[in-house]
Structures are given as C-alpha cells and as structure tokens.
Amino acid sequence: MKRALIVAPSWIGDTIMAQPLFARLHAKYPGLQLDALAPRWVAPVLHRMAEIGEVIDSPFGHGQLSLKARWRLARQLAEGGYDAVYVLPNSLKSALTPFLAGIPQRIGFIGESRYGLINVRHRLDKAALPLMVERFAQLAEAPGAALPKPIAYPKIRSTAADQQKTLDELDLERPARIVAFCPGAEYGPAKRWPAAHFAALARKLAADGYAIWLFGSAKDHAVAEEISQLAPGLCHNLCGTTSLAQAVDLLALTDLVVCNDSGLMHVAAALDRPLVTLYGSSSPGFTPPLSDQADILSLNLDCSPCFKRECPLGHFDCLNKLSPEQVLAASLKRIAA
Template identity: 55%
Template sequence: MAADKAPRRILVVGPSWVGDMVMAQSLFKTLKAGTPCEIDVLAPGWSLPILERMPEVRRGVVMPLGHGEFGLGKRRALGKELASEGYQQAIVLPGSLKSALVPFFAGIPRRTGFRGEMRYGLLNDIRPLDKAALPMTVQRFVALGRVAGAPLPEPFPRPKLAPDVANQERLRAELGLAAERPAVAFMPGAEYGPAKQWPLAHFAALAEDLAQQGFQVWVLGSAKDREFGDIIAAGMEEWVINLCGRTQLGDAVDLLAMAQAAVTNDSGLMHVAAALDRPLVAIYGSSTPDHTPPLAERVAIRYLRLECSPCFERSCPLGHTRCLHEITPASVMGALAQLGVVAQPLVTRTR
C-alpha cells in the first residue's frame, strides 16, 4: 500500500466499565466505516478479553493504573512510549482530566473528546456535550467518531462480539455443562449496588420453572456474586449451576454465546449478552433503559417507571426497592415467552 494510502492510526482511550467497553464497539464500527484506519484501545487489563472479541480492534494497550489512580509519572511514561506508534488521532471516551494525559504526552496531533473535566490544551478537538441531543451513552461514543456537528449514522452500528469456539468447547468440558439441555444464563449481580439487583427469590422462582421446562440455568458473575448464585441454586443444584467466580470475563462472553437466552440486571454482562444477540430479558430498577439500553433486536425490557424512578442511587433511598420487587417472576417468564424462548408463560411459585 502506498504511503499516502496507509490507514489512519487511531488510539481510543477506553472506558472503565464492562458495559461501556462493549458499547464502544459502535464507535469502532463507525470509524471503520469511514476512511481506512487501524484502531488501538488504551484500556484496563481486565477488558482485553472483550477487545479480543472485537474484529475492529487491532490491539489493546493496557493502562498500568487502577481505576481512579492518577499516576502522573506512569501516564507520562506510557505516553512517551506510545509516541513512536505514529497515531494521527486519539479519541478520549472518559470525561476525566487524567484520561486525556496519555494522548497529550504521546504528542498525538489530533486529540478528540468532550469538554469534560477542564481538559483545554490536553484536547485540541474539544466538543461540547449536549446531553439532551445525545441522551444515550452509545450515541456520545459514536458522535466522537464523526466530524464535529455531523449527524449520527442511521441506524448506528450495534456491538457484535465474536465468541471463541475453542474456548467454548473447553468450558463445556471443564465445567461439566450438559450439551443436551438448553441453558438460560442469569446475571444476578450489579457492580453499582443493590438498587439495580432483582431479588434473588425472584431469580430462584424463575429458575425453578425453567428447570421444569427442561432448561439448565447458568448463574454468571464474579467471585463477589458467588453467594447470590448459591442462594438461587439452593435445592436445584442438578440444573442450576453456579459459575460465579469460576470463570474469567472472556469465559463469560463465550458461555453467554452458548446460552439459549439471558435474564439480567442492568449490568456489564447485560451488554455482553446483547452484543452476542442472545434473547435477553433486561431488568431495570434505579437506572433507566433510556440511557443505557441493551443494543440488540431480541430484547424485552422490564422497567416499571415508578414515580421515584430512575433515582440512580446505589441503594433505595426510600427503603422499599419497589421498582425491582414488583417486577414478578411471572412477568419475566412472560417476556421469555414473548422472545420465543419458552412455549408459554407459567405461574411461578414463591419459594
């Protein structure tokens, strides 16, 4: 390829949450649909398995700092190291000042991002953020891949992760997952807090009815969610398999790709399931699907829109969490029927 036809090299400073990283793929697809480019993503180490399943990303560059850590010296050193990569543009997705430092130290000539936290000088393609015009997180990401003021592509591209087939075969063998019984994945955790978590008793009642319909249930999450999985599986361990803490993030991606459907709180794994085009029931409490909906076709949202919702609090400020308790297992079973996963809704029991 002639030098004047070489693809642009772009460094994207990625977000620090699983769901946001998945949604960032819409930006990567937008960039790829424009002029030829190569995309590297500066991101936390945990996110590399997600990036590896995005064909638009050339490579992930690990940010050697924890979430919230300023680390000016490390950011300067990383910037100087990346200066030799020849990036023509950096796109900074987080709104913090510190997130704009590495592209600045790398001397990347065009540094794009929203105004955010007083980043004048660090960014030189700085955009005002009109939250009313761009209410959804994914819209804000995609907008940064366009010329300032240009309309968003219609429709904008949705995330689509590519599972690792070899890893799927390994997981099924090592975890003892029955191939002859279809699986519904449950994601009962929510990193943000209990105001985003559907009651475990509701998950358990739903699991019981799914088991009676011939499904196995895989409970996915981190080691912090293991107790949740134990509660859901109690007395049904033959068909409800608690995988919390037994898998890595990349494994969860590949397991979700094998599942018949997923039932989830508003969480990072909800966005992973959507990006794998799994039939998905997404349950919202303190947050709202107006800002961070799952980006897929086969989705049923359960959200009550109570007068106190959305509050965006970690714990219910009124102490009742009605926004979640009043979403019944029968309602979620009905959503699974609507999606064609189960033949018909059943009356779920209270365990």
C-alpha cells in the first residue's frame, strides 16, 4: 500500500485516540502517504501528528447528508489515487463518499447497514476491545486477527517555535508556573465540575505562585468568566480567544492541567502534560486520558456513571461533592511526581 486515506471522527478527543492507528499503518507500510478527511474543527490536531500528510476539509455538519456535495468531494478524492481508506466513524454517511470515490479497499467496522460501502469489514467485539483506542488500532489488522498489544499512547507535537509563535500572536508573557483549567464539556452540564469549585482551586494554586489559564471554546467563555469573577484577578480567561492550534501550544507550556472529561483532556494527555481529570456522569472505561501522567478523580457514586447530559436526579452530586480540597491534593501530588 502506497497511499491511504483516513476518514476522521468528528470529535477532537476521538481523533487523538486514532493516532496510534496511524502510527501502526506507517510501521506496517513503510513510505506510506497517509492523508485525512476531517471536519475543519478537528483538522488542527491532525496537523500536529507526524503521521498525517494532507488534511482534506470535510464540509459536512453532524447529520448532514448533502448528496451533491458528497459527490463533488468524492470526485476530488478519486484524483488522489488512494489504495485504501480507513473509515473511523460508524455512520453510513461517513462511508458514502469513499465509496463514491471508488477507493478499492474501504476498511471499517460494520455499522448502520453499510455492507456495500465497506468491503474490508470488521465486526466489533466490545468485550475484547473495551477502549476506543483499541477499536481504532484494530483496523490496522486483518478482520478477525488479534490486536497486538500494548498500544502506544497517542502523541501530538508542539515545538518550542510553535509555542513562541503562539505567545507572540496572543501577546502573552510566559509565566514561571502555569496551571490550566479546562472547565467546559461539550456533552453537557453533568460533565462539568462547578465553577465555584474551580475558583476555590484557583485561589489555592495562585497562593502557591501559579498563574491560572482557562481554556475552552467560545461556548465555555461564560463559565470561565464566572470562575474568573469568583477568583478575582487570578485567572486569565482564554476561552474563545484562541484557535485549537494555539490552545495546543499553550497547553504544552503548562505545569498541570485540571479538566473535565472533554476533548482538551485528550489534547493534554497527548502532549504528556501532568493531568488531573474529573469524572461525573461519564466513565473513564471507554475513553480515559491515555498518559502515564494522568490521574482520574471520580466519587463512583451509586448513581454514576449515568451518561446523561443533565443530572436525572437534579443534584449533580457526582461533581458537586468532589471537593476542591480533593482536587488540590491530587494536583499537588501530580505536580510533584
């Protein structure tokens, strides 16, 4: 195989967890040209993977069919001369464009009745492959073959030059010591540690000489502003003011990252930053932070994980009762490790 295409997931964290697959494909096929078809909001992390060549824009939103546009994109992909495509999402729509492009080998898990679209078909054994990173890596093997383990942790790159460029672009001075908070979670409130708890943690860490930088999308700006107001003068709210690529570079500078179960959690893990992750309604059983420097905090209440966006019981105890003191103790231990 000389040229292959990845149809990337639509989530940042999922895309990062696919990186070990890309590394395995390069090991299996020396000299491979590996490109990716990805939504523009995911593309920045693919650009930070050494294994990926060109990143082709996938202009479709969640659930958008757009048959004419998919046909035009398929004609573009057909010109790439790809020998194979690895379709990571399990939807029918994600497999349609590679099929229309006539790519000979179309590799993926069976899903959404796409038997005719995928012709190298893997059947998912959830018990054998409990982690998402394992399921992606399985696609490098022949269907039915055992997955070689262990799987390397995902890695993305941020060079000193990248970091300085981002500091200059944002007119930021680099503090001596930095703790990053990622207070958002795209999935919903049941995955977000309370703003008041983040603020209490900020006050304690700032007293120890740490600058506090808050990261997230524009959607997270309001909750980050609430944290800033509860810890006056101690936090720099960067939510919505950085691109994803800039956030990668700034996170690479930090001494510690404290975050909810989110895409930025996986970014921090792939940058090998010391990391404390806070779990409420979700579980680390499928998509944990993949790093030797990550600690997972969860109260493991009887009602969690419920996997709901909002607390069905109305109390959010799984996160409300995870105290700032508990997170501070884990943070200081991780920094000192």
